[in-house]
Amino acid sequence: MSGSGRREDAAAQERAEQEQAAPQISVVIPAFDAAVTLGRQLAALAAQVDAPPFEVVVADNRSRDATRGVALSAEPDLDLRVVPALRAQGANCARNEGIRAARAELLLCVDADDEIAPGALRAVADAFSAPSAPDLATGVPTGLDPVSFELPVSMDFLPYGISAFLALRREVFDAVGGFDEDFVGGQEEVDFCWRAQMQGFRLGVVRGARFTYEPRPDARSAFRQYRRYGATYIQLFVKHRAQGLRGSSLGAERHDVPRVARALVRLLRRPEDRPEIARGLGWIVGRWQGNLRHRVWGPR
Structure with missing residues (x-):
């Protein structure tokens, strides 16, 4: 051969x-x-x-x-x-x-x-x-x-x-x-x-x-994680809104302002619940950041 x-x-x-x-x-x-x-x-x-x-x-x-x-x-x-x-x-x-x-x-x-x-x-x-x-x-x-x-x-x-x-x-x-x-x-x-x-x-x-699934154990990392989730949620809306996705409005977003204030108070008063509270707070803040960045009112 x-x-x-x-x-x-x-x-x-x-x-x-x-x-x-x-x-x-x-x-x-x-x-x-x-x-x-x-x-x-x-x-x-x-x-x-x-x-x-x-x-x-x-x-x-x-x-x-x-x-x-x-x-x-x-x-x-x-x-x-x-x-x-x-x-x-x-x-x-x-x-x-x-x-x-x-x-x-x-x-x-x-x-x-x-x-x-x-x-x-x-x-x-x-x-x-x-x-x-x-x-x-x-x-x-x-x-x-x-x-x-x-x-x-x-x-x-x-x-x-x-x-x-x-x-x-x-x-x-x-x-x-x-x-x-x-x-x-x-x-x-x-x-x-x-x-x-x-x-x-x-x-x-x-x-x-x-x-x-292992959640973030402390309030700081939980807040950061859910802030990113909220911001990319708005990014997702912007990418796919041509599919008929419905956004929010300034009037609807105003309801989150007192929620943020209450969450900040709870963070100080209830240390045992801080990671859970931080997740909710991070989500709201992240959505607001996404709305400002993309100049839209994304879904809640």
Whole structure:
């Protein structure tokens, strides 16, 4: 056999081995300064029960701490890679880079500070191989009834899946052009799921896939998080208002002024409730910021 023939045979064998070893699911984790929390999520992935072959792709988004080291020191049985997501700051850049580096056609995006339940990957694989399989789907947060759980709906328009656990086929990602990196801090999953549904893809719920969502524990971080949620909520409205979304008005917004004043008083008087109060306050302030930035009266 000629040298070129041997090289072609070797290349064909290498491709066959790669295809045989390809995972069924690629779990993508965007990570920024996640050294404190990432280990818990990786341990949950290592503890999956009856899981199909899967890989873990940690997309390191300009972390300044030991995120990369924590990922690389995870359970040795995990098929894990750390890929750089340096092009822009934000979870959406990291998700996009992680998905582009992933090998599977079935993708699962989870967050570095949450934790999936032991049977979650098996539930995802079974749901997406069923005759009535969705094209993208979310899991069910722990503490909620998986039977009665319904997809949340934003702005009375379309439902969406939760970014802390969002499974999708690669064709969906390719069709909608990935996550919109202009959204920084919230609403990216709403925008992604809306665009997917408007292109005819089916959104569902994997009721056997549970995950634990960890809220921000202190008032300061809770306020910042929900301020971003509120601001990007208005950004979402501006992007999609051509779909007939209805906004608010100056008269309606005035009702939030006394609510803010009462929230500030409660922050001082009820320290045990500060994170919850801060979330509500952050949401209002974020919406106001979004309204001013985009010069609109977005929905409440």
